[in-house]
Amino acid sequence: MNSQEIHDTIYQMGQQANAAAHALAVLSAEKKNDILRAMAAGLRSRSGEILEANAKDIAAGEARGLTSAMLDRLRLDADRIDAIAGGIEQVAELADPVGEELDKKVMGNGMEIQQVRVPIGVIGIIYESRPNVTSDAAVLCLKSGNATILRGGSEAIHSNRAIADALQAGGEPAGLPANAIQLIPFTDRESVAVLAGMDKWLDLIIPRGGKGLIETVVSLARMPVIKHYDGICHTFVEAEADQEMAVKITVDAKTQKPSVCNALETLLVEEKIADEFLPKVAEALWAKNVELRGDDRTQQILGDKVVAATEEDWSTEYLDYILSVKVVADQDAAVAHINTYGSQHSDCIVTTNEENAERFLRTVDSACVYHNVSTRFSDGEEYGFGAEIGISTDKLHARGPMALRELTSYQYRVRGNGQTKS
């Protein structure tokens, strides 16, 4: 494929997606749910083809020497396909945000202004290896009335194509508009650049993957991007903390699932209680094989077993059994540290002092702030949103857990009887 062909193919997909989006925008919730259930059935009935396609990706991955962890993320089996289909059926059960009235008022001149939730339109999703994202992302976009253009990674191209085809073909008999779910057939870098530049047809682009991918999309995109960057999450144990609770919350946030963005990366301890608290929390963390990297004061208190933290540690998302630890003079120092080194994701204070807790919640500039709750709860499902498309570290449009509501825009509908300005 030459550049012109890549460009033309993607722009044609854009125009088709735009037509699909207009058709999707007026479907009732009931209709969309019927379509979703038909898509789930379509996926199940085509599981043979999907597994065959997946076998090609696995073989290619083995030939390319992918690690076993990477191959595992790539691999599908009957259970995994059933789980993907089950996920679609769960989305069908969620409330439809489209059509919700956000505001309504009658102005002095008699015109009535109604603000109503509407779909965004066409959403581009750029993602890496896991083929289940093909379905998860497309389905959430569809439920909220949006058309999707998907661009997956090369390792999963056969699986992604089989899944996208199964969803579109499965949904069409139930009323899914043509081209509502399209997968870009190219996996080179150029297709990312073309998609990110296509603001004529794309209303939003969401990169789902590592920092490198997000950086690339941010620098190329001409339309809004919603980013799901690192979670450098903190827990601040304040002088008046219930220390037993603080140990429990720290251990949970660090070790319950260290590989995710809402896991704890830095523990901040108020100086007044450091001598008493640090040995307790260290014992519990060491029992879970967590490596501690501390500042001078932490090393003084806990001894040689603590590695010296470097400046870089404070802004590192380990996603591993490693925790940086710092003793801070007071709450202001803790908040300053979080607002400087954190990633505005999820941060917690443990204290019995309500006033200090409220001050922490107000002054920490992060998407999710917690008082006496593990940061691991930053999650669409835990927030009662059902499925989520990710945790946005942006401040515009969507912040924190991003679910169906965040996949919508709004429109003002104004009704009158001849109002003019003259």
Add this chain to the structure above:
Amino acid sequence: MNSQEIHDTIYQMGQQANAAAHALAVLSAEKKNDILRAMAAGLRSRSGEILEANAKDIAAGEARGLTSAMLDRLRLDADRIDAIAGGIEQVAELADPVGEELDKKVMGNGMEIQQVRVPIGVIGIIYESRPNVTSDAAVLCLKSGNATILRGGSEAIHSNRAIADALQAGGEPAGLPANAIQLIPFTDRESVAVLAGMDKWLDLIIPRGGKGLIETVVSLARMPVIKHYDGICHTFVEAEADQEMAVKITVDAKTQKPSVCNALETLLVEEKIADEFLPKVAEALWAKNVELRGDDRTQQILGDKVVAATEEDWSTEYLDYILSVKVVADQDAAVAHINTYGSQHSDCIVTTNEENAERFLRTVDSACVYHNVSTRFSDGEEYGFGAEIGISTDKLHARGPMALRELTSYQYRVRGNGQTKS
């Protein structure tokens, strides 16, 4: 100034703005209103210096041969300064969106999730000639708890600097944090590029100006941009319209103030009534000296006085006494035309048929859709928002009139008593 100095100066302003934003975020509404009133007083008390600075800009503009219209936009006098100060006092009277509770619920595990409006943080505003934007934009951002970095055009640099200084100096004795309002001292293109690339410190960038400026910012920006593009607004006169009302609305939307984005640019008339309606509306428009550019059918009905519309006319924002006119087969054709050639700004249907009206409102993909109301009402003040920063033609975060509420983000505050996932 060399590139490195421009870069360093703007990044230092960014860091300072970030500190100011954290201080602003926790100010009470009362405090911010005191500051705003002090800023208004500061502006009035420094009107001598501002007029002196403005005289320099006017002299430079005359030397450079600016048109008299451009010079008029640039010119300040005692009345205009008083009007700017009055505008600040009006913003002080508006409700503060910060701190508003958007949602609150208690989950099964007992944790309480509260969603609260918070400021965005640091907002960059890039604008062109009018010096009053310096105050209007900074003041709306401040009321909503945000710090601003302003970058005005070269023609108004002295006036802008004098106004920004007066606002900051006037506000500080009342508690305005240092560096809450900063003006970039450079007016070259490079400063736009540096600002648009500074996602480390800038949360949002808003270009206020012509299409060229917006395009430049869109292609350079690494942070969210809210765009205020053209308004290619339509009125569709449906077969069952009250034709007298349709004439009134058409004339108002086109001629009451043709130079603004919510003015009418294209009239669509349903074929069934074209023979009857077009002569009536043409007579009223010609009486106001509006030039009509029509499709074949319009020319057949109205004769030689109608210029033949080209393909380009359908996507042109005239901002002048010119109107393109097209006869369409039915409502579907009208909606398809609007969704193809429009700019998703403001579009209207005139009809007595409620069902058709509702279908139009649902299927036209624009920020503001009207039934029997002139498109000229797309305006923050008319919508009851008080002052506005512009009309967003974006679909994310802010759509349509963008006011104080749209200058905020939100944060989830979660309170518990030791909840963990383990």
